[in-house]
Amino acid sequence: MKIVHVASELFPYVKTGGLADAVGSLCATLAGHGHDVSVFIPGYRAVVDHRDAANAEKVMPLKIEMGDTFMSGDVRMFSPRTNLKIYLICREEFFDRKSPYGNGERDYEDNHHRYIFFCKAVAETLRLTNMRADIVHAHDWQAALMPLFLRYAERRHGVTLTLKTIFTIHNIAFQGVFPMRSFYRTNLPEELMGIDGVEFYGQMSFMKAGILFSDRVTTVSPRYSREIQTPEFGCGLDGVVGTRAEDIVGLINGIDTAVWNPVSDEHLPARYSAGNLAGKAVCRAELLKKMKLEPAAANVPVFGMVCRLAEQKGVQLVLANREFFLKRDCRLVILGAGDRKLEQAVRELAAGAPGKIALAQKLDEALSHLVEAGSDFFVMPSLFEPCGLNQMYSQAYGTVPLVSSVGGLVDTVTDFNASPDEGTGISFDPTAEGLGWGLKRAAALFQDKVTYSAVQARGMARDFSWQKAALAYEQLYESAL
Numbered sequence: 001m002k003i004v005h006v007a008s009e010l011f012p013y014v015k016t017g018g019l020a021d022a023v024g025s026l027c028a029t030l031a032g033h034g035h036d037v038s039v040f041i042p043g044y045r046a047v048v049d050h051r052d053a054a055n056a057e058k059v060m061p062l063k064i065e066m067g068d069t070f071m072s073g074d075v076r077m078f079s080p081r082t083n084l085k086i087y088l089i090c091r092e093e094f095f096d097r098k099s100p101y102g103n104g105e106r107d108y109e110d111n112h113h114r115y116i117f118f119c120k121a122v123a124e125t126l127r128l129t130n131m132r133a134d135i136v137h138a139h140d141w142q143a144a145l146m147p148l149f150l151r152y153a154e155r156r157h158g159v160t161l162t163l164k165t166i167f168t169i170h171n172i173a174f175q176g177v178f179p180m181r182s183f184y185r186t187n188l189p190e191e192l193m194g195i196d197g198v199e200f201y202g203q204m205s206f207m208k209a210g211i212l213f214s215d216r217v218t219t220v221s222p223r224y225s226r227e228i229q230t231p232e233f234g235c236g237l238d239g240v241v242g243t244r245a246e247d248i249v250g251l252i253n254g255i256d257t258a259v260w261n262p263v264s265d266e267h268l269p270a271r272y273s274a275g276n277l278a279g280k281a282v283c284r285a286e287l288l289k290k291m292k293l294e295p296a297a298a299n300v301p302v303f304g305m306v307c308r309l310a311e312q313k314g315v316q317l318v319l320a321n322r323e324f325f326l327k328r329d330c331r332l333v334i335l336g337a338g339d340r341k342l343e344q345a346v347r348e349l350a351a352g353a354p355g356k357i358a359l360a361q362k363l364d365e366a367l368s369h370l371v372e373a374g375s376d377f378f379v380m381p382s383l384f385e386p387c388g389l390n391q392m393y394s395q396a397y398g399t400v401p402l403v404s405s406v407g408g409l410v411d412t413v414t415d416f417n418a419s420p421d422e423g424t425g426i427s428f429d430p431t432a433e434g435l436g437w438g439l440k441r442a443a444a445l446f447q448d449k450v451t452y453s454a455v456q457a458r459g460m461a462r463d464f465s466w467q468k469a470a471l472a473y474e475q476l477y478e479s480a481l
């Protein structure tokens with residue numbers, strides 16, 4: 001199949017979160033299965049500067065209609081492996097910036113123009129290169145206008161650009177909602193400004209367009225596909241999602257076992273497997289040392305957390321349970337950055353318990369591997385979680401995950417109290433009390449080494465590979481065609 005992916009992030013070129021991992025691994029796996037895969041991403045500074053892009057071929061210049069004006073840019077392409085081509089939509093004014101979406105304090109004010117340009121440029125490239133895709137698969141709000149632009153370009157030019165369009169919701173909390181006055185930049189028919197189009201409470205919603213106008217919609221876990229049809233999790237789009245109930249399917253993400261594998265992980269000071277966990281103890285000691293924490297005896301649990309410091313990730317629930325960490329003999333390592341208030345609160349928590357609690361307030365891919373490997377428990381008390389990746393990394397690394405029972409966390413972690421013979425982790429309600437209860441159960445479990453080892457071993461034996469996960473996408477593409 002000729003498959004085109006359109007996304008704002010792609011590991012290892014640009015990553016702010018799980019979207020990059022998911023798109024990167026899915027595309028690489030599909031290419032490995034023999035499909036002809038092209039991925040379009042914006043030519044952000046980090047991507048253009050990446051060594052793989054150094055010899056990118058200039059495909060063509062672009063002139064994109066943006067309302068009553070034309071904006072120029074260019075398309076570059078490189079191929080990091082057989083069957084996989086990465087296309088960069090470049091326009092310095094839009095994408096040559098330090099980070100993809102904002103300056104850390106606020107989002108860029110022209111994000112709507114940037115991603116309208118991006119999507120239009122992808123449609124134009126497909127047309128001018130005569131790519132004739134079987135499937136165009138767009139991810140999240142930044143690519144959500146793809147189905148509309150493709151179908152209108154086809155109508156306007158009398159061509160077929162793709163047979164089917166797929167839209168994946170990685171996180172419905174980020175919708176790309178902008179003032180309706182930006183609609184004129186799309187050059188789409190005015191009737192689309194209404195309630196049956198992109199209108200969302202008087203504004204324009206990119207994500208709504210993706211949900212309504214793609215041939216199929218997917219979410220990144222079965223549970224989340226049901227949750228977002230309810231007011232509690234739908235972020236105002238539950239009604240819109242409900243209209244596509246027949247066409248929506250939840251496909252669980254996988255993990256890239258070439259990158260996330262304790263047997264071969266190059267970021268670790270020692271490697272290990274389910275059969276020989278000696279290396280895990282080395283990683284644990286190294287993690288504590290690196291984070292300037294006191295060494296911990298074998299019966300003192302090390303809790304790890306890696307995430308965007310955002311409400312979604314339940315950081316405030318950890319803060320609400322500060323007494324647990326302060327009073328018990330344990331260690332807590334948090335790697336994360338994001339919301340300024342949460343950063344400040346976690347910094348204060350760590351400052352109040354030197355030697356016991358540490359925060360690394362940055363994005364650090366290598367350290368994230370060490371936290372996964374060196375912790376005994378991974379803390380993930382998300383308020384909502386479309387899929388979540390770290391709970392899967394944790395199981396692969398023999399680190400027992402503590403997760404709230406929402407979204408993909410329900411689909412990927414089995415609670416050991418509820419299922420003593422199958423449990424791979426600890427789950428609880430997404431509340432401060434829920435996490436408190438989970439932490440107490442973790443502390444008790446850690447003293448029972450036989451049960452802890454059994455839970456750990458079952459997690460390590462699970463197959464979360466993309467080899468398996470990508471099959472579901474291949475079946476979806478085939479059934480859509």
Ligand SMILES: Nc1ncnc2c1ncn2[C@@H]1O[C@H](COP(=O)(O)OP(=O)(O)O[C@H]2O[C@H](CO)[C@@H](O)[C@H](O)[C@H]2O)[C@@H](O)[C@H]1O
Nearest residue numbers: 017018019022170307308336362363364368386387388389
């Ligand atoms: N400070 C830091 N340093 C290094 N690495 C860091 C980091 N902070 C986070 N990460 C990494 O970023 C990724 C986060 O992935 P998640 O899937 O858990 O969440 P995210 O909410 O970003 O993704 C959204 O999309 C994905 C993909 O579909 C869904 O799984 C998820 O539920 C949804 O919210 C992991 O690889 C993690 O290790």
